[in-house]
Amino acid sequence: MVAPARGLKIRDLVKRPPITIPQNASILEAAYVVAKNDIGALLVADSTGSPAAVLSERDIVKAISMRIPLSTPVEAFMSTTTVNADDSVEKAAKLMWIYNIRHLVVV
Template sequence: MRVETILNVKGRSVVTIEDGCTLREAAQALDANAIGALVVVDPTGRPIAVLTERDIVRELAMHGRASLNRTVANATTPAFVTAAPDDTVEDIMMRMTDRRVRHLPVLDGRELVGIVSIGDAVKAKMEAVEAQTAAMREYILS
């Protein structure tokens, strides 16, 4: 299964935030959308990073309440890991494991076309295994 298939099922909606916004605004966006990560964009709208709940917690631990007034750019990790629509589920699971990330923005060239989480990848993998099991069972019984 490919990332494109996952996006066709789950949708392509991505919540973004500009890198100059505050962590308070980021936390509010995460809460309002019931999500765990935001794609950070520069003023031109180009994706440049991912901000996660974990990033905000780390900033709070290091700087206390004052961190809520710091910019998103101060909290993101420098490595920006992405996926492409034609990547396989296995590809993205390996990338997430190797880079220790749970969310991958999906870029088609330079265009942001979606985001996939480790949960999306595991769900897709489980569905594929279940389909193989059902096909095998049908083959054996016929």
């Protein structure tokens, strides 16, 4: 039986440290890192190294399907929706539903 999410904080669900790339990394570089690490999304860091956004496999596929040059920086396709680690799981689920996304940046 699945335990109810009520009362859970996002920090309770974080399983491992994220794999990060800089926002000026190319779509090709991002695709390589995603494939190499067998993951579904990357944390995108801003110029100071702080978490800025997330780039998912879906974002990469969208860029490729639009025939965007693979040298294009990931910042053109990243999602900047964030949640706080102390936010509720319900809040995260609502944001993911509203924006039709599967990954969020946890700050």
